Amino acid sequence: MTTAIANAAAHIPVHNAAPWKPYPARQVWHTPHIAGRLLTRVDVTSPQLDNLRDIHILLPPSYDSQPDRRYPVVYMQDGQNLFDERVSFGGHDWRVDETMQALAAEGIEALIVGVEHGGERRVAEYNPYAHFWNGRGADYLRFLTETLKPMVDGAFRTLPDPAHTGIFGSSMGGLISLYAFFTHPQVFGMAGAMSPSLWIGGGAIYGTVTEAPVNPGRVYLDNGTRESSARRMNALLLAKGYRRDADLKYVVEHDGEHTEAAWARRLPDALRFLLKRR
Numbered sequence: 001m002t003t004a005i006a007n008a009a010a011h012i013p014v015h016n017a018a019p020w021k022p023y024p025a026r027q028v029w030h031t032p033h034i035a036g037r038l039l040t041r042v043d044v045t046s047p048q049l050d051n052l053r054d055i056h057i058l059l060p061p062s063y064d065s066q067p068d069r070r071y072p073v074v075y076m077q078d079g080q081n082l083f084d085e086r087v088s089f090g091g092h093d094w095r096v097d098e099t100m101q102a103l104a105a106e107g108i109e110a111l112i113v114g115v116e117h118g119g120e121r122r123v124a125e126y127n128p129y130a131h132f133w134n135g136r137g138a139d140y141l142r143f144l145t146e147t148l149k150p151m152v153d154g155a156f157r158t159l160p161d162p163a164h165t166g167i168f169g170s171s172m173g174g175l176i177s178l179y180a181f182f183t184h185p186q187v188f189g190m191a192g193a194m195s196p197s198l199w200i201g202g203g204a205i206y207g208t209v210t211e212a213p214v215n216p217g218r219v220y221l222d223n224g225t226r227e228s229s230a231r232r233m234n235a236l237l238l239a240k241g242y243r244r245d246a247d248l249k250y251v252v253e254h255d256g257e258h259t260e261a262a263w264a265r266r267l268p269d270a271l272r273f274l275l276k277r278r
Contacts (some may be wrong), residue, residue: 008023020155023056023083030086035097036061038083038117044151046143048124049118049136055148056083056114057156058097061104063111070157072110072164072275074190075144077126077173079114081260092260099268108165108275115144117173126172128179128208129201137176144180145187162217166190166274170263172197178205178233182212189217190274194263195227206236214240218247220270224256249273 024032025040037059043052056079060071072101080095081088096112105263118125121136128137144167154161155212167188174196181191219237223230234250242248251269256262 015195020057025054027035028086029217032084034083035101037063038097044148046140046147048142048147049121049137051118051121053116053118055079055116057152058083058100058114059156060109060111061101062109063157067157071191072158072166073112073113073152073158074126074158074166074192074274075113075115075148076138076167076175077115077117077169078122079116082112082114085230088260090260093266094260094264096267099264099271101274102268103226103271108272109247110271110275111149111158113154115148118269121210121227123172123251126169126176127200128183129204130177132201132204135201137179139177141180141184145184149187162187162189163278164189166192168194168270168274168277170194171258172200172275175200175205178219178221179208181215181217182209183216185213185217187236189215191217192220192270192274193222193230193233194220194266194270195223196221196230196233197228198230199228208230209233209236209240214242216247218249218274220251220273222253222256222266222270224258224262226255227258232251 019041020039022036023040025042039057040137042057044055045052082094085091124134124136125140127135129135165188167177167180174193177191178193181188221230221234237248
C-alpha cells in the first residue's frame, strides 16, 4: 500500500464501512455484554483457503471522538474466544473488550481484529509446516496479509506500517503468530504468543526463527507452569539479540494452565508491553 493510498484509506469514516455491523450481526440466543464498540463482518471470503469466516473489530474508546486520529492494529487468532463468554471455548472468553477499556485509561489504544478460526480446519490453518499434518499456515497468512489487512486498512483509521501492526494468539494461534512475525516482517512488527505449540513439526519453528533475520519489533511470550514451557524459545530470542523487557518479554505464570481463563489473566500485561509507546 502506498503512502497516499494508506493516508486516504485512513480517513474513511467507520459509518461508510457498510458490511460491518454491530456485534453479533447474526441472530443469537443470548444478549452479549460487550464493553465498547464491537463490529462484525459475516462470511468474509478467504480465496487463499476457499472458506468463509466472521471477522470482529473492536474499536478504541476514542475512535468516534477523535476523528483525525489513527490507531495501531492487533490481529488476534481464535476470534470466537475473545469477547463473548457465551460462544467462547469452555465458557471463558479472553475479556479483550474489558482489557482494552482499561488500557485506554492508561493512554494505550488500538483496534483489535478478532479473526474467527476455521472450525475443523483450525489446526491446519495455524500450522505453517506443510510437511506436518498438511499445514496450511502459509495460505492463512496470505489471507491475513493480502485479503484481510487491506480490507481493515481501507475501512478504518489505522496505522498500517509494521511498527503499528501486531499479530497475537495462543496455543496453535501462538505458533502461527510467531511464524508470521519472523516470515512477514514487512507486515508485522509485534507478536504475542501465549502458550505457543512449539512442538509442531518436530519443533520446526526453532529452525525458522534461527534462520530468519531479526525483526526489529517486539515479542511477548509466555506459558504456565502446568503446561509446556517456552523457555527454549525465549533463550533463542535472547541469543538473536532481543533484549529482555525492552523488545522481548517472557512470562511464566505459577500454576498457569492451557486455558482461555489463563490467557485472559495474562492478556493485559501482554498488550501493555506490545503497545506501549516506542
